[in-house]
Amino acid sequence: MISRDIGSFPLLVAMRDAFRSDHRFSADIVDRAYNAFGDDWAQAFEEALGRMFRTAEERAAAIRGYAAFAMTSLRLQARFELSGEYKSKTYAQAAAEVYHNEAYMQAEYLPGLFLSHYLWTHHYRQVQFFETAFVDHLRVAGIDRFVEVGVGTGLYSRLALQRLPGATGQGIDISVSSQRFAERQMAAFDLGDRYAVRLEDATVDTPAASAPALICVEVLEHLEDPTAFLRALRRVLAPTGKAFITAALNAAHTDHIYLYRSPAEVEAQLIAAGFVVEQYWVGQAYAPPRAGVPVPLAAAFVVA
Numbered sequence: 001m002i003s004r005d006i007g008s009f010p011l012l013v014a015m016r017d018a019f020r021s022d023h024r025f026s027a028d029i030v031d032r033a034y035n036a037f038g039d040d041w042a043q044a045f046e047e048a049l050g051r052m053f054r055t056a057e058e059r060a061a062a063i064r065g066y067a068a069f070a071m072t073s074l075r076l077q078a079r080f081e082l083s084g085e086y087k088s089k090t091y092a093q094a095a096a097e098v099y100h101n102e103a104y105m106q107a108e109y110l111p112g113l114f115l116s117h118y119l120w121t122h123h124y125r126q127v128q129f130f131e132t133a134f135v136d137h138l139r140v141a142g143i144d145r146f147v148e149v150g151v152g153t154g155l156y157s158r159l160a161l162q163r164l165p166g167a168t169g170q171g172i173d174i175s176v177s178s179q180r181f182a183e184r185q186m187a188a189f190d191l192g193d194r195y196a197v198r199l200e201d202a203t204v205d206t207p208a209a210s211a212p213a214l215i216c217v218e219v220l221e222h223l224e225d226p227t228a229f230l231r232a233l234r235r236v237l238a239p240t241g242k243a244f245i246t247a248a249l250n251a252a253h254t255d256h257i258y259l260y261r262s263p264a265e266v267e268a269q270l271i272a273a274g275f276v277v278e279q280y281w282v283g284q285a286y287a288p289p290r291a292g293v294p295v296p297l298a299a300a301f302v303v304a
């Protein structure tokens, strides 16, 4: 239910107007998310926009970045619908094109990912599952330290820090651009003294510390051998620890190289790596236009 008008959120209104005038394919995306999630969503998004992109120019650039990011997804998804395969690419190629491409990361990838977590309803539902099924459990269990592997924008780490007053977090990412964006986000929310990002290849340098909590969101589909990576994550997690691990399925993007077609495939890899699945959630990006057309899915697992 909408209890207020979106007019109470000026940055969202400006974003909606920008989409309507300059990026017609996303003309109704702000209204759709507002209709789905209401004022709590609007408040959270308005604050995030204001803190992360401080001027109208910065917000306009972030919207342009998101539009380019979403357009790339649409183009690659249309190709995937026809071929049934992702465009073949090695991890090294994806890393060079994306994670180590500072101009692309700052202009498109990171603002695109960041805004998508509020604008795409399946992404925001995954955020809600994270907060209620995972972070709230950490609070009740008194866990006040976590490691996030593949921090990207840093959104999930920031939400965990906000929901766990006094907790500290360690981010790990291979990309200096992600490191900068995530640390900028922590500073923008006054959380910088509780968080740092280490630059590491998590498939090679397994974090040494035994972590009571682990977060790994949308990294598996970026790797050539997700099961080997999951085994390493299991070794990092303390025996009594909990992890929140997700994957994007049937979702073509520039850096998606491992194609998961069903949530059961992710679950099987988690189990093979030694995890016990405690809860899971799966969301579709949209209803399929016809039976049999693959639709992007988000699948999130709380594991021990």
Ligand SMILES: C[S@@+](CC[C@H](N)C(=O)[O-])C[C@H]1O[C@@H](n2cnc3c(N)ncnc32)[C@H](O)[C@@H]1O
Residues within 6 Å of the ligand: 099, 113, 114, 149, 150, 151, 152, 153, 154, 155, 156, 172, 173, 174, 175, 178, 200, 201, 202, 203, 216, 217, 218, 219, 222
């Ligand atoms: C899709 S993003 C993850 C999304 C992120 N969780 C968020 O909320 O924004 C994938 C991230 O994984 C990082 N990554 C890819 N391969 C990696 C590796 N081998 N080690 C560490 N980080 C890696 C990329 O640099 C990128 O920041």
